[in-house]
Amino acid sequence: MTDSMTRASATTAVVLLATTPACRLTCAGGTLLDRITDQLTLLPVRDVQVVTSGGGAGADLRGVAKIARAATGTLVVLPGDLVAHTEALAQLLEHPARGSAALVSLDAGGGPLCPPVRVEGGRVVAAGSSFHTVPDANATFRGVLQAGEADLASLADVAEELAELADTGRLGAVTAVEAVDLLLVGLVRAGARIRATQLGPLHADRVTGQATADGAIGRLAEVDEEQVRLDAAIKDRDGFFATFCVSSWSRHLVRPAARLKLTPNAVTGISVGLAVLAAIWFSAGNRGAQVAGAVLLYLSFVCDCLDGQLARYTRMFSSFGAWMDGMADRLKEYVVYVGLAIGFAAGMPWSGGGPDGIWHLAVAAMILQVVRHALDFSYGGSRADARRVGELWSKPVRSLLESTDEVSHDAPRRGVLKLSLALEHESVTRWLKRMIVLPIGERMALIAVTAAVFNARVTFMALLGWGGLAVVYQLAGRIARTAR
Template sequence: MPDSLTSRETTTTSVVVLATTPACRLSCADGTLLDRISGQLQALPVREVQVVTPGGGLGADLRGVAKIARIASGAVAVLPADLVAHTEALALLLEHPAHDTGALVSHDATAGPMRPPVRVEGGKIVAAGSSFHLVPEANATFRGVLQAGEADLATLADVAEELAELADTGKLGPVTPVEAVDLLLVGLVRTGVAVRAAGIGPLHADRVAGQNAADSAVTRLADVDEARVRLDTSVKRDDGFFATFFVSTWSRHLIRPAAKLKLSPNTVTGISIGLALLAAVWFSAGTQGGRLAGALLLYLSFVLDCLDGQLARYTRTFSAFGAWADGMADRLKEYAVYIGLAFGFADPGIWPLAVAAMIIQVVRHAIDYSYAGAVADAARIGATWGRPPRSLLESAGARPAGGVLGLARRLERQPVTRWLKKIVVLPIGERTALIAVTAAGWNARVTFLALLCWGGAAALYQLAGRMMRSAR
C-alpha cells in the first residue's frame, strides 16, 4: 500500500519507492536501506514520496504504481528501496528541469539479475530487458530508477496494469517483485515512449540482495567525489571535435567561478553575443590586425557559447527559453561575422559569396530542424496508428538496424570514425575555427569559399542521412 512520507508543493516530481523486497530492510549506517533512500530523497527537490509496501505480489505492486500514476500531476519517478546510489545519480533524473521520461543507465554493459540490459541509441533507450525480455546488442544496463514525464503518465499506468495482469496469469514466467521497475521500463520502451538514457558515468547505483552486497555497495560510494563528477558531467560528452579538444578542456575551469558569481546561463549567452559583435566590428576594419583581433574575439565568444550550456547543466537551471535563445544567438553571431568580413574586404564582389554562405547555413539548419520536427510529429501522432505497438509478451527485443544505417551505427562505435563524422558535418565549433583561421591567415574570400565548399558537402551528407532515416 502507498504511504506518503513527504510533501513539497514547490516542485513537480513525485517519487514512488517500491519497498516490496526483503532487501529494503537490510541495515546500514542510516538505519535500513529504505531509511537511507528516504533520507536522500528528502535532500532532493521532490513533491512527495510514497512507499509501496508488500501486499499481494508483483501484480499488486504494479497496480499500486498505476493507481499513483493515474492521479499524479507532474512527473512520477519509480525506484526500488534496495537501491544503493549516490545522491548525485538520483539527481540526474529528479533535479532535471525538463521532468521528462528517463531512466538511469550505466554504460557498463555487464548485465546481471539486478542490472538488466538495455540498448541506447542517440541518448534514448530503444530496447530494454528483464528475465523474460531479451535485448540484442545491449550496450548498457538499467540501474533501477525510472521517471515518467507528465505526458507519459497515462501510458505508465496502462503499462503497469497490463503487466500486472500478465504477471498474475503467469504469462511472464517466474518474475518476482524484484523486477517491477525493470518491467515498467520494458513496457514504456515497447509502447513507443521516448525514454531518455541518463548515464551515471563514474557514479554508483546498484541494487542489492544481501547484507554483504549492501555493505560493499555503501562502501564503494566513498570512492567517488560527487562534486567532481557533477562538474565533469556538466561538459557534454558527445560534443564536436573542436569544442571537445580546444574549448572544453579549459572552459570547465570557468564553471564554478561563474556559478559563484551567480551568473545565469542567459547572461553568459548575452556576453557571448557581445564578443561576437565586437569580432564583427574588428573584421570590418579589413586590416591584418583587425582580422587577428576578430578571430580571437570570435574564439572567446564560442568559449562562452559552450560555457552557458555547461553552467546550465551544472546549476540545473536550463530551460526551453534558454535553449531557444542559445540557438538564435548562434545564428545572429555567425551572420554578423559574415557581414563584418564582407565589409572589411572592401570589394563588392565579396557579397555574393557572403550571401551564398548564409544560404548554405540556412539550408543546413532547415534540414536538421525540419527532420527533428517530423520525428517529433511522428512520435506524437503517427506512431499510434502508423505501426502496431510491440507486444510485452515477445521475449526478444527489437532487432538492430541493418544495411547502411546498421553500418553507420557500427562505425559510430569506433573512435576515429565517430570523430570524423562529427567533423564532416561542420558543426558550430568547426565553423568557428574555420572562420577564425582563414580570416586571420588569409582573407574573407578564402573564408567564404571554404565555408561554401565544406558547408555544401556537409549539407549533402546531412540530406542523404536524413532521407535514409526517414525512409526507414
C-alpha cells in the same frame, strides 16, 4: 498501503517501493529507506509516496497503478533497497526532457536485481525480468524508472495487467522485488519511448543483505560525484575544434562560473557582446584590427561552449535559454560577416580590398547558412512529426506473456547501423564525419584564421566552398535516411 510527504515548488512525484526486507537494513543515519528518502529531499521532487508491503507483487503493482491514475506530470518509481549516488538519481530526475526514462548501466551481465536490457540509439528497446528474457542484451536496468506524463495511462494499464498476471502465476515465480523491473518490461512492450539514462562511473545497486549493503555504500565513496558531474557537462560528441581547442580548457571555467552565480543566459550575453566587439574590430580593416577581431571571435565561441556546459552542470535548463542560445549563434555570425565586409570594403592597402563584389560574397555566405539551418530544423521537425503520428496510429504492442523480447529490424537497417557504428569506432573517420558538416566551432575557427592571416574575401570564399560541400553531404545523408 501508502503515506505521502509533500514538497513545494518541485516538478516530479516519486513512488518509493518499501516492500522488501532490505529496505530496513542499517546504514549511517538510519535505514536504507531513510537514506534514499534523504537523497530525494535534495532533488526536485514534489511528492514522495511510500508503498509498503501489502500482499506481494500484485498488490504493489496495483498500488503503483492507482497512484499513476491520479498523477500529473512526471512520475518516478524506485525501490527502497537501492544504494545509489545522488548524482545518479539527479541525472534522471533533473534531465530537461521530462519524458519516460530508465537508469541503466552499459554492461551485459544481468542478475536478479539488475535485469538485462537492450539499448539502441539511446533508448531501451527491450527489457527483461525473471520471466522475460532479452536476446543480445547490452546493458542492465538499475531500478529507477521514470514515466513521462504522456505515458502515465500506459503505466497504470501495464501495472494492472502485470498485477493480474502475477497473481494468477502466469509470469512464473515473480516476487515484489521485481515490481519495478516488470513495469519497465510493460512500458517497453506497450511501445513507450524509454530514454536510457546511463550511469557511467556512478553506482546504483539494489541489495539483499547487510554485507552487500555495506559493500555498496563503500563503493560510493570511491567515486568523485562532483568530477563526474563536471565531466557529464562537457559534450562527448562535439566537433573537432570545440573538443580539442575549447572544451579541453573551458571545463576549468565551469565551476568558477557557477560559484559566481553566473547563469547560462548571462554567459550567452557575454558571448554576443564579444562577437559584436569582434565585428567592430574587423570593420576597422587593418591587420592589427583583424587579428584582434579573430581573438575576440575565438573568446566569443569559448563563451558559446561555456553557456551549455554551465547549463548542464547547474541543470539550469529552460526553453527560453535554448531558443536564446540558437538565436545568439545566428546573430553573432551574421554581425561578424557585416564587420568583415565593411573592413574589406574600406580598401586598406595590405588587403587589396575594395567594395567590388565583397558584399555579394557576404550575402551569399549568409544565405548559405540560412539554407543549412533551414534544412536542419525542417528535417528534425519532420522526423519528430512523423514519429508522433506513427506512435499515435500504431504502437508496437508486444504481449507480456511472451517470455522472449525480440525487436524486429529489417536487414538493410541493420547493415547501415553496423556500418555507421564501425565508422564511429574509427577515430579518423569519426572526426572527419563531424568536421565535414562545418559545425559552428569549425566555422568560427575558419573565420578567425582566414581573417587574421588573409582577408575577408578569402574568408567568404572558404565559407562558401566548405559550406557548399557540407550542404551536399547533409542532403545526401537525409535523402538516404528518408528513403531507408
